[in-house]
Amino acid sequence: MFKQKKKITDQTEQELIEMGKFYLINNKFDEAIIEFKKALEISPGNAEIYYNLGLVYETKNELDMAKKMYEKALSINPEYKIVKQHLDKIVGL
Amino acid sequence: MKKKQFIVIGLGTFGFNVAKNLSEKNVEVLAIDKNEARVNEIAPFVTKAVTADATNEKVLKTLGVSDFDIGIIAIGESLESSILATLLLKELGTKTIIVKSINALHSKIAIKVGADRVVYPELESAKKLVESLISPNILEEIELSPEYNIAEIIAPKKFVNKTLGDLNIRANYKLNVIALKHKIVYLTDTDETDIKTETNISPDANTEIMEGDILVVIGKYEDIKKLQEVV
Numbered sequence: 001m002f003k004q005k006k007k008i009t010d011q012t013e014q015e016l017i018e019m020g021k022f023y024l025i026n027n028k029f030d031e032a033i034i035e036f037k038k039a040l041e042i043s044p045g046n047a048e049i050y051y052n053l054g055l056v057y058e059t060k061n062e063l064d065m066a067k068k069m070y071e072k073a074l075s076i077n078p079e080y081k082i083v084k085q086h087l088d089k090i091v092g093l
Numbered sequence: 094m095k096k097k098q099f100i101v102i103g104l105g106t107f108g109f110n111v112a113k114n115l116s117e118k119n120v121e122v123l124a125i126d127k128n129e130a131r132v133n134e135i136a137p138f139v140t141k142a143v144t145a146d147a148t149n150e151k152v153l154k155t156l157g158v159s160d161f162d163i164g165i166i167a168i169g170e171s172l173e174s175s176i177l178a179t180l181l182l183k184e185l186g187t188k189t190i191i192v193k194s195i196n197a198l199h200s201k202i203a204i205k206v207g208a209d210r211v212v213y214p215e216l217e218s219a220k221k222l223v224e225s226l227i228s229p230n231i232l233e234e235i236e237l238s239p240e241y242n243i244a245e246i247i248a249p250k251k252f253v254n255k256t257l258g259d260l261n262i263r264a265n266y267k268l269n270v271i272a273l274k275h276k277i278v279y280l281t282d283t284d285e286t287d288i289k290t291e292t293n294i295s296p297d298a299n300t301e302i303m304e305g306d307i308l309v310v311i312g313k314y315e316d317i318k319k320l321q322e323v324v
Contacts, residue, residue, distance in 0.1 A: 021286050025278050027303060055286055059276045060305040061247045082285060 013042040017049060024056055032056050047076040051083050063090050096121050100161045100187065101139075102147040102178050104131040107193055107214060108167030113138045123156065148177040150185075159186035166208075167193040176202055183207030230321045232307060242314050245274070248306040249323040258298030266320045268312035270296060275306050 020035035036053050039046065054069035070087040073080055097120045101112040104126040112124045112135055122139040126132050129144045136142040145152045147168070158164065164187040168175040172195055182190050183206065192203040194213040203211050224234060232245040252260055262268055273293045281287050293300060302308075310317060 021280070024286060025280070027278075029304060052286055055278060055288060059278055059288060061276075061307070082287065086288075 013039050013046070016042070017046075017052065020049075020052055024052065024059070027059075029056050029060055045076055047073040047080055047083070050076065051080065051086075054083070054086060058086065058090065066090055097163070098161045099123070100125065100156075100158055100164045100182075102126075102164065102166045102182075103168035103175075103193070104128070104135055105167060105169045107169065108165070109135055111165055111167060116140070123161070125156070148174050148181070150181055153181050153185055158182055161187050163187070163189045163191065165191045165193070169193065169195065172196075172199055175199065176206055179203055179208050180206045228318070228321050231317070234317075237311070240313055241311065242317055243271070243309065243311045244317045244321075246308050246310060246317070246321055248302050248304075248308055249320075250304075251323065252302045252308075253304045253306075254301065256299055256301050257296055260302075262308075262310070262320075266312075267316045268310040268320060270308050271311050272296065272309035273300060273302070273306055274309065275303060 016035050016039035020032045020039065023029070023032035023035060033053065033056055036049050036056070039049050043049070050069045050073035054066045054073060057063070057066035057069060067087065067090050070083050070090070073083045074087065077083075099112075099115050099120055100123045101108050101115070102125045104112065104124055108124075108126070109131070112122050115122045116138045122141075124132065124135045124139045124142045125145050125147050126135075127144065127146055132142045132144045143156065145156070147153065147166075158181075164182045166175055166178050166182070168178060175192065175195065176199075179190060179192055189209045190207055191210045191212060192199075192208040194200040194203060194211045200211045200213060224231065230247045230249075232247065234242050234244045236242050257270060257273075262270055271294070273296045275291050275293065276288050277291055278286055278288055308320075310320065
């Protein structure tokens with residue numbers, strides 16, 4: 001019973017991320033943020049969600065927020081290559 | 094066509110990076126420093142790296158500095174060595190000489206002894222940093238003349254979803270929009286999201302501004318500042 005519940009939760013998290021990406025690609029930034037934040041409630045330790053939130057803020061040119069999100073993603077997964085590239089670009093390296 | 098030839102004298106952080114970046118542009122680079130360890134460090138990147146004293150005329154003659162198109166003197170520690178090296182490159186016939194200045198007085202002397210251009214990275218970086226702190230919406234600014242600049246400005250929120258025609262920036266802000274940069278989020282081959290920037294040069298009146306777009310404008314410094322204050 002417990003296993004089954006966990007599986008449903010995982011799927012929901014992935015669905016939320018996919019929805020967030022869909023909104024992001026279509027320039028619906030506010031909606032994307034809502035989906036990614038819902039996904040974070042289910043899985044606060046998921047670096048991919050922070051990376052995508054970083055992308056939202058970078059696209060909006062809110063670079064301080066983007067930096068915070070990329071840093072959080074890297075604190076979870078220090079080897080996240082694409083995040084490092086985005087952070088270096090923002091910091092100006 | 095013959096590749097351009099550069100000589101970089103002094104391989105501190107600045108000189109090292111100039112030499113390395115030049116090499117990446119597929120030009121010939123001769124790098125010189127008195128310090129062997131620094132020479133060994135740059136050697137894998139440049140055409141030729143030599144441990145030598147660039148204030149010694151004989152050494153410079155042997156290296157054939159007269160054949161070089163551009164000489165970059167990036168000696169950071171000694172004013173005297175930098176000036177001597179500038180003078181010698183000029184006398185030996187290097188076509189263009191660029192000097193990294195140590196201080197304001199050095200800039201003046203360098204020009205007097207033959208430098209064609211003086212760069213002062215610390216001062217330039219300081220100015221850029223101050224501008225970025227005072228005007229965070231201005232991402233990049235190039236001075237065309239003391240009065241006119243080209244600047245990259247984050248589109249103010251009130252411009253979003255309006256066309257350049259609606260905004261009539263030329264009449265209302267006395268600025269010309271010469272390009273519009275727009276970030277696009279896309280999916281990579283591995284299904285990861287990423288961003289690329291599309292630049293629309295000479296955008297027409299029907300071009301709509303989206304959230305996060307960057308306007309590249311040309312105009313007077315004070316008009317750019319006024320646009321930067323629009324939210």
